[in-house]
Structure formats: C-alpha cells, structure tokens
Amino acid sequence: MIRNLVSIGHRRTRKTTLIANSALFPNPHPYYRTMSTNLKPWPYPMVESNGDYREEAYLEDHIGGPLYEHQHSMPNLPIPNVNDTLSKFLPTAMPLVESDDEGSTLVAQSECFAEQAKHLQEKLIERRDHFKNSSWLQKWWNQLGYLQVRDPVVVNVSYFFHFSDDETLPNNPQTTTNASIHRGAAMLIAAAEFRKRVITGTLPTEKIGRKEPKTPLCSAAFKYMFNACRVPHRIQDSYRMYDPSLHTHCIVARHGKFYAVDFVDGDTGDALPLEVLEERLKLCVRLAEEENSVGVDLGWLTSNDRDSWADARKKLLDVGGVKMEQALERLESGALLLCLDDEEPVSRKQCGEIFWHGGNSSSHNRWFDKSIQIFCTNNGKAGLLGEHSMIDGMPMIGLADHIVRTSYSDALTRAPMSGSGSDFASANNGVESIFGECSKIIDAKGITRVVADAKQSMTKLITDHELHVQSFQGYGSDQIKKMGYSPDAFVQMAIQLATYRLFQKQAATYESSQARVFLHGRTETTRSV
Numbered sequence: 260m261i262r263n264l265v266s267i268g269h270r271r272t273r274k275t276t277l278i279a280n281s282a283l284f285p286n287p288h289p290y291y292r293t294m295s296t297n298l299k300p301w302p303y304p305m306v307e308s309n310g311d312y313r314e315e316a317y318l319e320d321h322i323g324g325p326l327y328e329h330q331h332s333m334p335n336l337p338i339p340n341v342n343d344t345l346s347k348f349l350p351t352a353m354p355l356v357e358s359d360d361e362g363s364t365l366v367a368q369s370e371c372f373a374e375q376a377k378h379l380q381e382k383l384i385e386r387r388d389h390f391k392n393s394s395w396l397q398k399w400w401n402q403l404g405y406l407q408v409r410d411p412v413v414v415n416v417s418y419f420f421h422f423s424d425d426e427t428l429p430n431n432p433q434t435t436t437n438a439s440i441h442r443g444a445a446m447l448i449a450a451a452e453f454r455k456r457v458i459t460g461t462l463p464t465e466k467i468g469r470k471e472p473k474t475p476l477c478s479a480a481f482k483y484m485f486n487a488c489r490v491p492h493r494i495q496d497s498y499r500m501y502d503p504s505l506h507t508h509c510i511v512a513r514h515g516k517f518y519a520v521d522f523v524d525g526d527t528g529d530a531l532p533l534e535v536l537e538e539r540l541k542l543c544v545r546l547a548e549e550e551n552s553v554g555v556d557l558g559w560l561t562s563n564d565r566d567s568w569a570d571a572r573k574k575l576l577d578v579g580g581v582k583m584e585q586a587l588e589r590l591e592s593g594a595l596l597l598c599l600d601d602e603e604p605v606s607r608k609q610c611g612e613i614f615w616h617g618g619n620s621s622s623h624n625r626w627f628d629k630s631i632q633i634f635c636t637n638n639g640k641a642g643l644l645g646e647h648s649m650i651d652g653m654p655m656i657g658l659a660d661h662i663v664r665t666s667y668s669d670a671l672t673r674a675p676m677s678g679s680g681s682d683f684a685s686a687n688n689g690v691e692s693i694f695g696e697c698s699k700i701i702d703a704k705g706i707t708r709v710v711a712d713a714k715q716s717m718t719k720l721i722t723d724h725e726l727h728v729q730s731f732q733g734y735g736s737d738q739i740k741k742m743g744y745s746p747d748a749f750v751q752m753a754i755q756l757a758t759y760r761l762f763q764k765q766a767a768t769y770e771s772s773q774a775r776v777f778l779h780g781r782t783e784t785t786r787s788v
Contacts, residue, residue, distance in 0.1 A: 298458065298504035298528050305592075307490075308483070308498040308649065310401035312779040313393045315500070318482050324460020329475040333778040336394040338383050341373045351786055354765050394779040405648035406496045409565045412489070413627045414720055418652050419614040420659045421607065422641040427668040436541065438639030439599050441667055444536035446633055446641060447509060447597060448674045449665035451523045451530035453658045454485045454594055458503040458528065465657070467773070476775035483649040484658070487630040488591035491569035498649050501592035503528075510593035510693070511540060513547035514601065515556030515623040519589055521689035532676040535689075542690050544599065554698040555710045556623040562616075562717040571709045579700045586693050595631035598624050603638040607728040614642035615726060622717055631655075633662070651781050653773070751787045 301321065308315055319327040349369055356362040387395040408416065428441050456462035462481070466473035486501040508519040520539050523530055530536075560571045575583050600621045604610045612618050614634055617625050625632060625644075632644040643662070645655045665673075694701065701707075736746040751770060758766050768788040774780035 297526050300504045301502035304502045304505055306500045308500065309495070310406045310498070310649075311398045312401070312479050313390070313398075315482065316392070316479070318500075319479065322458070322460040322482070324462075325464055326457065326460040326462045326478050326481060327464075329464050330478060330778065333475065333477055334776070335387070335391070336396055336774065336777040336780055338380070338387055338395070341376050341380055345369050345372060351788055354788055355767060357764065392778075394777060397779040397781065400781055401649065402495060406489075406498070407494065411562055411564055411627075411717075411720060412646060412648075413562050413616050413622075413625075413717075414724055416647045417627065418645050418647060419611070420643045420645075420655075421610050421614055422643070422659070422663050425639060425641070425666050427666040428639050429667070436537070437637045439635040439637050440537050440540045440544070442639045442641055443511075443540050443597055443599055443635040444533050445665060445667040445670035446635065446662050447522050447536050448530045448533060448670040449662040450509075450595055450631075450633065450658065451528070452665070452673070453661045454503070454523075455528040457481050457484055458486075462657070465654070465775075467776070474776055476773075477778055477780050478654075479779050480650040480654045480781070484630060484654065485594050486592055487649075488626075489628040489630075489646055489648055490591070491565050491572055491628070493566055493569050496565060496569075496648070499591055503594070506592050506594065508589075508593050508689075510590055510596040510626070510629070511543045511690075512558070512596060512598045512624045512626070513543050514551050515558050516547045516550050517558075517590055517626065517693040518543045518546065519593060519691050519693055522594070530674045531689075533670050533674045534676050536674075539690050540597075540599065546690070546692060550692070550695075554694065554701050555707050556714075557694060557701065557710065558623045558625050558627075559710050559713040559717060561625065561627040562622060562720070563713040564716070567713065567716075571713065574709060575701075575706065578706060579697050583697050583700065586697055589693050590626060590629075593629070595633060596626055596629040598632055598634045600624055600634055600636045602636045602640075604636055604640050605638075607730060608726060610636075610640050610642065611726050611728050613640075614644060616717075616721055619718060619721060622721065623714070631658070653775070653782075755788055 299322065301318065306315060306318070316330075319330050349366070352365060353362060356365060383395065389395075390398075405416070410416070425442055425445065428438050429436075453462075464478055465476040467476060468474050483498065483500060486503045486506055488499050490497045490499055507521045507523050507525045509522045511518045511520045520536075520543065521531070522536055522539075557575075560568055560575075563571070572587075575587070579586070598617075598621070600613060600617070602613055602618075602621055604613055613621055613636065616622055627644075628646060630646050630650065632646075634640075634642045634644070641662075643655070643659050645652060739746045739749045742749075747770075751768060755765065755768050758768070765788060767786055770785045770787055772783040772785040774783045
C-alpha cells in the first residue's frame, strides 16, 4: 500500500496552441522516432494547454477506450441556490464566532446576502450556460488556482507520496549495484505498464460507490499525466503534452544531470526487459559521476518563483539557441522523470523531506515542472512527486498503487530478457545526455549567476519550512467503523479537537472534496467547520 500520502500546499493562459510537426520544428526533429505502428498517433505531435479543458477534450475522443467512455454522459457541475448555500453556511460558521455581537452581525448579513448576491448569481448562471460541454469552474480553477500562481510549485503546490519498501530487492553483498538501480528499474516497468493503459485508453474509468451501478469519475486529467510538462511564462504558465506514440524515453536524473533513457518498445509501448533497464540506469550513474564537475545544475531553476524561472528559461533559449530548445523539448517530452538520489534516508521524516523538496542535498536533482517525478535512493527508499496544475492526487494514486504493488520480483517475471537480448546488447544505444552538448553554452553569459540565485532562493524556501511525520499505529479505519463512526468524520473531529487544544478556540477546518463526478471536475473545498 502507499505509505504516507501527503498533500503539501494547495492551489494557490491564451487559447490552446496546437502545434503540428512542421510548425514546431521547421526541419525534422532529430529526436522524433518513426511513428509507432501499434499506438495511435495524435493529430499533432505536441499540444500546449493554457488551462481550459475544453480545448483538449478532442483527445479523449481520439484516444477512446474504457477510460473515456463516460465523458459525454457525465453531468455538468451545478450552481447551488444562494439560499440553500446560506442554510448550510450558517451552522458551520457559527461555531467560529467569538462574541454575541459577532454572531448577531453574521446572522444579519446572511439575511441580506441573497439580494446582494443576485447579480453575481445571474453572472454565474450565464457562465454555466456558456460552458455547456464543460464545467463553469474548471478554467478559473486551472488558471487562477494553478497556472497563474507565481509562487514556486515545490513546497507550495506539488504533492508527494512515500512508497512502502520493496522486500524482494536483491541483497547480494558481492555486487556493487546499489538498491536504487534495482528498484528504479522495477518502478519503470510498473510505470510503463500503467502508461500503456492510459495512452491507449484501456484503463477502466474510475468509479465510486458501494452499490451498482457505481458512479463514474471524469477522466479528463489522465491525458495530462505522461509525456507532459509545465512550462513557465510571465503572468501565466502553459502545460505541454507530447504525443506518446512518438516518444519511447523517460528522463533519469543523477547528481543534477539529466539523461534520456529509452524504456519502452517503440511499436508496442511495452516495457523493455528489466535487465536492460538496470544496465541503462547503471550507465546514467557512471556518466553522472564523470560529469559531476562539468557545467551547472539547471534543475535549480525549476524551483524558483515562476516569473524568475520564466525569465531564466528565456535566457537559456536566447543563449543556447536551437540546441537548447531541442534539449528542453527532449526533457519535457519524456514519459516521466526518475530521480536516482545519492541518499540513504532511514526515518519517515528523512524520506519525506527528500520526496517533498529534495533537501539541500538533492533538490538540484529535480525538474519540478515534470508531471511525474519518481524517486529512488541508494538504499531503495522510493516516492513520487506530482506537479499539481492540471492533475490532482486522486488520479495519480492509481499509478502510485501500481508501482507499489509491482515488486522487483514481479517486474523480473513480467519483463524478462527475451531470446539473446541482442537488440539491447549495448546500454549506450538507449541513453543520451540531454544537456551534454549545451554544457559550454550553459557556463557562459550569465547562466551560472542565474542558477546560483535560484539555488539561494530554494535553500531559503527549504529552511523556512519544517516537516514532521506522525505515524499512528493504535487503530485504523476498521476499528473506527466498529465504533459506529465514519473514519473520515472521525479524523475531522480529531483535527478540530487538536486545533482547540492548541489555540483554545475553534478554527476553520479544511477538507478536499471529490468533484470528478461532474464533467471536467477536479476537487472542491469543504469546510467541515
């Protein structure tokens, strides 16, 4: 099972750009492979979203399959009646008042609010009618809540998972291969399996409910999961999705160096043999050791505030030209990012800090804009960091759960070396340094200074925050149910009690709610108090 699911921070664009191959790259891009024969190609090699789900909805019909079969029959997000809202608001707000006068004022203002809100309610209804095939909220939510937020995504927005240990990892004292190679390769096998089901639409639609027929959840977020990356811009970021049929690589990071590693078969989308992936990860480690003192660590730039990172990215492109543009596109188009961290954490707190932001020792070994980053330390501890702008934690749990349930021994069975393995005889065939040809460019013309500034800002961000992990083993959801309570309500009451004991007064209590029962829904904010 997933250990320590932690959501850190919260939500805090231009029309969608559809870029055909000839427009994106006047000359054929050197990294584009021959199109897969079994994976359905997209109409465009890259789609750039600016936060309006409607603009990319055609991809759901194009991909098809069980994953998207309910999209056209899902209800739209309703607009609550103002009086109904007030009837629910007052009982939850009254416990927070601190005097009789404050309570009287709250009641009096609530009585006249319906008339005051009449015009705004009419405007909301107009917006709902304009968004007939979508959610009236989603564009606001995606843009104002995420893509326009200028804070660093790390710490403030992105969420992380801490995975349970894999007890089947090889433990041979006679080999120099550390556990990160074995577990990293196994996680890539699992990610490749889940990715194939997502990009082909064969993953079943998620559903909720105890009785049949269960309620389907919106699947819009899944197309932003793999081969995707947030891109910084002044004022508002964008989000790029690359046609997965054109890309067989993931990204591997070690010591702040980034490598493109082929990890799936170009025709079928299936994972390459486990032994092949292990050899390629070993090569990445060796190359990173050799290049450790060469160039600067560009990963620091992605940890900065969004405007500073946008300016730095523009400077990289101005200085690096076509080579830098191709390098960034190579990184952005990778299926996901595997970070091999040179760490050996033991406690949950140590692991949490590494998976949350990397700490001062590993945060340069990140590209915080990537939709998915999975981590593996030298002693086999593992986790995941999700970029939050276009996809929430719940859809990502399916991937995380599949990774955790796929042990090393499972991966070895499901992705064995076939035949003589001659097609994969050399690991060099599938590994390349992304910024290798740009090292001299990176060192020149002020880039080093920009990276140093980003590192300084990230160091302050890390030291300004603390993480404490509490693992309660006394009882769990089964025992709470036997007591006759809802586990969720029980925990909410515990949070409220703890708040009162700390501050001697009640405070507003937040819980995330599921809004994917509606078309293009994400989450909502519930105030249990």
